[in-house]
Amino acid sequence: MKQQRDRIKILLVALWVTFTVTLAVWWLIFGLRQLNLINQSNLEGAVQLHRHYQMLLWEGGILIASLIGGGLALYYYARREQKRHAQVEEFFAAFTHDAKTAMASLRLQAESLKEDLGSKPSPLLDRLLQDTLRLQIQLENSLSLVKLPSGRLLIEPVKLSNLIDSLRFHWPDLTILQKGDGTVPADVRALESVLTNLIQNAVTHGQASEVVITVSRRGSDRLKVHVEDNGCGFQGDFSQLGKLFVRHARGSGSGVGLYISRQLTRRMNAKLNFARGPAGGFVAELDFPGEAEMMSVAEREEVII
């Protein structure tokens, strides 16, 4: 897909050069012929017309040469830009691979140590694990920010309970309650990124100890995912939330997480809104379209059993 786009760009450059040079050549030939015609019928001004002929020939030639030179330069810079872009992408792929693999190893070793300790409390390891999660979220957000305009999403039916269950591993000390369940048309990694950012914000900025995720039907074909925490909530201007690089206070984060969450949600044809909870906590509401399949809490319990 990307290669095809690159080919199209180069083709457009080639087409532009061909078109403008052909047009200039045609104008030059046409102008010279016109002068010849006038010259044949107007012998008195022959000397002056010859000078005009020479002038047109030289100026036309220089114009065509400039066009060809400009076109070639444009082609060269377009190619160079594409190569540079490919190198940057390659670097990012290698960097991501190395960083994520190193992080996986670090986390696995910390979790292994924690498992070996059994029920013995290990605050150092807990902090280390939380820091790997913070690092992971920052890395994922940075990559998402780079890839947001061009990155493809794979929209498929995602069962919310499966995704929420896998998120619980990130915050073993946080209570994540799920009420109701459903299947939404989403990209599983993008939705995971949205929910991870929301929950991490609740933990980091809201000091929340509990997050309640309520899934309910809205109308006949929409599904609402209501994420509410019991933290201290957000004291700033809600209309500024989700704007890129907007920081609401010192140490309030990079201003990227909620922006990415909103953009990813939009790309999944869903909406993300923020509000203050009735108990003062932070509320985020995701509104999904499509054939959202609902399951009652009772059904969900049956599935687990």
Next chain:
Amino acid sequence: MKSLLLVEDDRSLGATLQDRLALEGYRVQWVETKQRALKKLSEGLWDLLILDVGLPDGSGFELAREVKAQSSLPIMFITALGTAENRLEGFEIGAEEFIPKPFHLRELLLRVRHVFEKHPVRRQVSCNGRTIELDSRTIIQPDGQREHPPARDFDLLELLISSAPRVVSRNQIIDTLWGEDKLGNQRTVDNMIVHLRQSLGDADSKFIRAVRGVGYQWGCDS
């Protein structure tokens, strides 16, 4: 015991994963390259292939395609490449799971268990009136009597069965059973073969054939 082949080029991650999976009771072989993985796959019976996508000598996707063309071995990808295109490619190949790095240990173990639940493997070999249950590590005699050979002896038996009809050299047996510790020697291997033949009632070396100067071969055709 279920056998897992782990293909991961990162040494730190590979070693940790191998240790933790072994602690969960799986027999784990860890290799770092596609070529070594192909060799291991041709040498034995495997229940699950855990595969990294970015390998030094090729792509994990290529390896998975080769494996799926020949067998129905379940495959689980662990990868730092989590783009939509990568996930789609993984699932198109027929992977059971696609776990993005960095993952949690408990999550990985849960998904491994989930794959085994979806693909229950009950492996047993019948030979000349006797049944060898590989999962319960039991030899059932013609009169119904159940025998449980020592763990290392059974590992050797499993290795011979999974490698058949290939002859397994004594050195390879030592490498597989004792790994880098090298505590075993050729005399120990020969003694284990004697014990196994006794357990199998294999007085005339029909089940476990000795190939002179090379090693041993599982010799039951059924």
